[in-house]
Amino acid sequence: MGYLPSSFLLIIVFIELCFHGSSITHWEDVQALKQFRNGVNSNSVGPGSCLASWDFSVDPCDSLSGEKFTCGFRCDAVVSGVSRITELTLDRAGYSGSLSSSWNLPYLQTLDLTSNYFTGSIPGAFSRLTRLQRLSLSGNLLNGSIPDSVGSLPNSLEELLLDNNNLQGPIPRSLNGLKNLKRLELQGNRLSGEFPELTQLSQLYFLDASNNAISGDLPSTFPSNLIELALRNNSLQGNIPANLLNNSVYLQVLDLSYNNLTGSLPPDLFTHPSLEQLTLAYNQFRWVLVPANWGQNSELIAVDLSNNDIHGFLPGFLGWMPKLSALSLENNKFSGMIPTQYALKAVAEEGQGGVAPFERLLLGGNYLFGLIPGPLLQLRSGSGVTIRLGDNCLYECPESFYFCGGGIQKSLMECKAFTPVIP
Template sequence: MHADSTTHSKDLHVLKQLKAAINPATITPGSCIYSWDFTLDPCDSLFTEKFTCGFRCDVVLNSVSRVTEIELDSAGYSASLTAISWNLPYLENLDLSNNNFAGPIPGSFSRLTRLQRLALSHNSLSKAIPATLGSLPSLEQVYLDNNKFEGGIPPSFNGMNNLKRLELQGNNLGGAFPDLDQLVNLNFLDASDNEISGQLPASLPPSVFELIMRNNQIEGNLPLRLANLAYLQVFDLSHNKLSGSVPASLFTHPSLQQLTLSFNQFGSIQVPVNLGLTSQLISVDLSNNDIHGFLPGFMGLMPKLSALSLENNEFSGFIPSQYVLKVLGSGSGQNVAQFERLLLGGNYLFGPIPGPFLELKPGSVMVRLGNNCLYRCPVRWFFCDGGVQKSLTECRGFGALIP
């Protein structure tokens, strides 16, 4: 009787890499690895003398001592996470992304003390992230995104002093975000699409360039120490439950270029003392909050700002002249960017359409003024599209500011 159990071609590729990495003097004659010449499939013909795969390989793996890199980046590999961690202690780069691995990360991963890059993205790994990962002193990049991890982010991660990139997005992680202010080399942090709750810690990694935590349950005010993140360029906490005021320090930050706080519960915007004239911001999205009052005119003076979305808030009053001039590109100074995208729909703005807007041609700039209380803003004008104007009853019911 014969049975076919042909090895997957990609597994064969890994087996060849494995044998090539082993010192031939350490391979026991007669063992399964000794028999691999790859002219025959070592795992085929289950009940014949040709089959030598599986019975003795577990012990022979102990001969592997100097493999420094393994990359399995396509689905279908059958390598064992536990076997790798126990038998390859010199690994520096372990990439097992895009496979079908399930279950927890083995505790034996704490043996990989030389590991610099750990990539387990896009698997079905679950349970809690082991705290022992935080004890790996050489880790510089950790990719645990798009799995099924649950529980909290281990506070022990604060001990990974060499860590530069941490990706945790697309899991089921919950609880409060831990204090990671000791990660003085961290440049990129993404914890989006989880169930993280509570408030942000008062201190965050001081060296971070990109901080992305959208689509969680984070609440409370933004910490004042955000201004201390001197290298921050991208800050995205959209789709959370943040409230209070958007701090003025974000509009005077020395390096911040992209600010995304949409779909939260902010009620106001603090006006910076210098009116944002030193701001490096290119894009600001504060849409879908509860912000009230007049449109912040200072944003029309910010020199590099080219994309502004304040849609679906409770702004009222006239459209500031600073916005009009910035749309037309006729603001003061040659180095002042014009608005390429200005989204103001879904508020309670009133008054006439600024006359210069009538000269704008479709496609020249994106302006949305629909669903406000503006006088004579028919949808045939491209900038009035996005919803007809609110009824007079609704506008007057909003408050005394509507004439």
């Protein structure tokens, strides 16, 4: 069929409007709604649900204010006098069934099917949604792999939420094709394989791939505009690359807990220009390297290095960090005495000298010995400071001291077996 002049197209649209009476929805969009509705299990469409109001005996966009087609989508675009659907949202509705493999909604900007019971794979036809900005399939029962075609979604896509499904296989490198993606959520699936380098996602600020089965080493770099990165509860191994965060100068939250990471903690983690929360608990780290200037320019507010295999003395520089208020070093192999600076920071007044006091200082489950620093003895229960020193090798730390409770001290035999220098 050859090219039709615009006047002919207008005549065709006029004939369609006359033939269908008051119809204002493009026929292609109506067909897409029908295909989607036919894929939904009728047993999951209750009489009072949104889909129960979809009655195709009337025009969808022309009936949104009546008793039919009361919800579920929006018709915000008008092209040549015909309405086009821009949003399809049926989140937390409890629908089940499969997703249609045919998506002919070229003006759709938002597709949100969060927290339903849709099964099957992610349709490759989503790549036809050329104006899509937000795709949320969170909290369903989708399975199979993330298709490479996801990387062919339009450059307009800003949010891709596939979390809490049953997706398997590797994270496709084709995601690098989503040049304007800002938020990527893949957590709570069964994704495996190595985590790909996604450095071409220059607009990405939020990335969560926690609670999967991702293995292998960490990539050497991450997207440059990341603000929050979470890869907790996977099977990552190896060392943290020394230049891991060199490219991510805006990062504020880093969570790599519950993995199998080993080696030393790079000092750059403690001197990053914007990092505020560092969570590396439940790994197999062995040493903490002292940063330049003892981290006195650090922005860190909370550090959790608990449940690792870290040896040596407690890192004194952590007591000098001006903004650090929550520190957990529990259940490691630290030995030696508690630094006086830790104690001074715990009893400091808010804002005194421009330094934030410790609100939480958790040091239990190590091999610390010696006397409790004098300043800590000033603290009383209810002071607002949470301190835990139990299960160490400290002298005179009875359970009657509130910060010694939660675990008695180790036996002298166990302490000397680990640290012979204990008198």
